[in-house]
Amino acid sequence: MSKGVLFDATKCIGCRACQVACKSWNENRSEDTANRGTAENPPHLSADTWTKMRFTEIEGKDGFQWVFTKLQCMHCEHPACATACIVGAFEKTKEGAVVYDAKKCIGCRYCMVACPFGVPAFEWDRPIPYIRKCTFCFDRLKGGMAPSCATACPSGALSFGDRAELLAEAKRRIETAPARYVPHVYGEKEAGGTCWLYISSVPFESVGFPKLGPERMSVFSDPLMHAVPPVAVVVAGLMTGIYWFSKRREKIAAHEDISEEKE
Amino acid sequence: MTNHWIDIRNSDCIMIIGSNAAENHPISFKWVAEAMERGAKLIHVDPRFSRTSAKAHIYAPLRSGADIAFIGGMINYVLTDMDKHPENYTMEYLRQYTNAAFIVNSDYGFNDGIFGEIQDGRYSEAARNSWKYADMNTPATDPALKDPRCVFQLLKKHYARYDADTVCRITGTPSEVYSEVMRTFCETGRRGKAGTIMYAMGATQHTYGTQNIRSYAILQLLLGNIGVAGGGINALRGTSNVQGSTDMALLSHILPGYLSVPNDQDGNLEGYLKRVRPAAISPRNLAGDKSLNWWGNYKKYMVSLLKAWYGEAATADNDFCFSLLPKADPKVNYTHIGMFEAMGEGRIKGLWCWGQNPAVGGPNATGEREALGNLDWLVSADIWLNETAEFWKRPGVKPADIDTEVFILPAAASYEKEGSITNSGRWVQWRYRAAEPPGKAMADLELMDLIVVKLKELYAKEETPQSEGIRKLSWDYGDRITADAVAREINGYSGATGKLIGGFGALSDDGSTSSGNWIYCNMYTEAEGNKAKRRGTVDGHPAKIGLYSDWAWCWPMNRRILYNRASVDLDGRPWDDEHPVILRYEPEMKWQGDVPDGGAAPVNKAPRGNRQLPFIMEPEGVARIWGFGRAEGPLPEAYEPWESPLKKNLMSGTMYNPCAFVGAYRNERGTPDKYPCIGTTYRCTEHWQTGIMTRNLPWLVEMMPDMYIELGEDLAKARGLKNGDRVTVSTARGEISAVALVTKRFKPLLVDGTAVHHIGVLIHWGYSGKSTGDSGNVLTAHVGDANTTIPEFKTFLCDVRRA
């Protein structure tokens, strides 16, 4: 039975206990950050930060809303990362978790490109870098425990359980309080379905979630990634370049923000 | 808290005011969310839109410091609506369980914001007497609430001035939002409905903070919301054990268990009791005719405390060593501000900071840091080197210029020591040691033991009267002091048997019992052991209202909801059938449910002469809508903060609380022409208090790395600031540098026709530790509440500019 987590944005108070609990359980390092004029930090998911809260201020016709959403690997039913990985470092377990074997990883970063949610991250600052991401706390799952983040959540925004039951629960909540939710369980169908499900008071595009169809993302990446390995290698190289370039741009942008402070 | 955390889930309407519960008490939202799932409404009243507002059905902005106007208008709404629709309110509660019907002195007068004759910030004796009941022994009442001198009518007259328009001009709340708040919250006045008020320092840290809370009490009593499940006035304590430290007298005016500190006019124990022990007041014409006046037992608790402290040395012949207690001078202010004023003037020579960091946490921090330099010695017991311990090498000073000798005592953190902590809901929960403290760090208790043992050794041979207090102190903890031994002592013993006392009902005033804190008596008994260790997870309450009475222990006597005798009508029927607190009184069975507040029969079922009134801690047996014991009058009246953006108080010709405490030491006052914005200080989730625990933890520092302030887009535009800019915030006391977070969550408020801007200032940073930054309290002032001197951290005048 596939496990899942339901994130109810209407209940989330943005306390970020989940963010710390993830680092604590997984013994992930802290990042050097700076306040850039936001309560959000670190700025992105990274090799050291497997989950983070996103805060969105929305001024709409129904008044002002401040919406909190949690980002981490969605644990797709048909993980594009796994299909893209040429050495089979990723595995979709029967519990639903998409885990990876760092020893197999050759550092090609196909997965980073393939993931529709932009989740896997690279340990840029390590001599032998590996891909890292949320593991659904697979070690805890195997021991019959809920993920660390869901355990820490004080408000009931994160519920852990069987995916099918959580999906029913999500629909029940929307049905009983239609004024409180948009009628959409994000992750029910997106990219063929994900183990992490979301419900919210605002449309998911407005909090930066990608609009995805029900098609498995792997359908598209399969031929490209597997058919002609040499091409793939070139593509990977190219994509790494693109990735590096976009990261660099972000860094420069962030730097610009900070440099202005000193004027 | 009158109630407790889990009980929030029983509420029909939750008003969070002066608190950002979602960010500063995240776990409370577990219960807020449950209540909302049941259909409860959530109202958030606050100058800024926070994560709490983000969850609320109604967010009502108000200008910082305008609470009394805001609540005063709600009181006015209830009183007006009550006339038209008494059926929507629990009138029996109001008539019989509060002092609404009591007749007040005929010379009571209120004129232009003032309640009688006043001199040098103090009301005269005559004025204070005029606030009392006409008869203080057997006051007349008018349960019909018609007599023009009854509290209800005086209340009506007083708050008729608080019409919604005037209120909104003062508070800046949009009038349609204000109407919605009034309608929604006041619906809880119906029989069987409960509304709760959750508040924190946003309510108390004002020059009239006590009266802010009084205004909540009045509103809640009018609505019949005290004593019932899902109701109450619930102070969300700012640290995990504030309740416990208050119970144990970490304040300058009380001894453990809220006994008064003796003063130098008392003379002896009898003189002290004469001043502090209230006489029973027996109201006429109410259904209840017996006031239990629990504080009539004062002497039992005081003598038992003296026995706990001085042991064998305390006898009836020597007044139980009463003379050895330090005596206060009633004219001196011993609170935090008062103490630092005295230090600034060089009158205090030594300071012990125990888990305290006034160099960051105290108001007017620059002045307080300077005052520390006047000390001969300073001891800092903390788990980190904090700003107070390092004040002598703070930025901008030369260590060579400071003569203060500083001692550091490394303390164990909470997980490195055993003991109890008392949460906001008065639950006393035992904690075990999970790890050994590092290096030479020690539990506070062990540190204290070493010091006292040394002091006793030093004074053992000195036969002077001034050393008697130390020599006679009973201190027999053996080689290794344990939290368990202290917990037993706090509960108390019978002198005759040496056995633990079962409850404070068994304490006596003849020296045959001891108790270190009478309200904790019953926590540790011979039959059940240390009840703070209980971990029963079954809710044994017949209606499953989330009482969990077998989890830990709660003072007093494990009563989970205070004043619960007011949760039933005169016949003993719960107002709320769904969430009864106590129920089904039968003469043999007594009450079921919570431990009742005095176990007497329902008023209508008891014999004449013994019909006990429900509020047993008040001498008159009923709750006080009219509170004549406060410094600045019997009813909350709206004043402006010490630094206000307004030219005049829109409510009266009296601009400020006439009794507020205003410090003299390095305390400049700003004016709106130079400082047009309202500054208000607060915390974020990621850091804690002066930040010394959290600013040293990398995972928390990564989330909130820098000192920041928050302001709205309009103000930012007016000052030419962008989000993320480094800015300078200034007040008459000083300047700080911070990152500006420009946000839609701060909006200008229209106050008396003018747009007023707030600037939010975080309090967590200082110059010590991993993450450093300027301290918000450099901006705040040395002014305090008229009754408690709590600093006015929440409102001051400031301005912001690009750094």
Ligand code: SF4
């Ligand atoms: S979210 Fe991305 S990384 Fe996670 S399972 Fe899906 S494709 Fe893989």
Ligand code: SF4
């Ligand atoms: S499931 Fe585990 S690894 Fe994933 S975000 Fe939660 S705590 Fe982190």
Ligand code: SF4
């Ligand atoms: S712990 Fe829960 S409430 Fe807090 S931010 Fe994470 S999901 Fe939201």
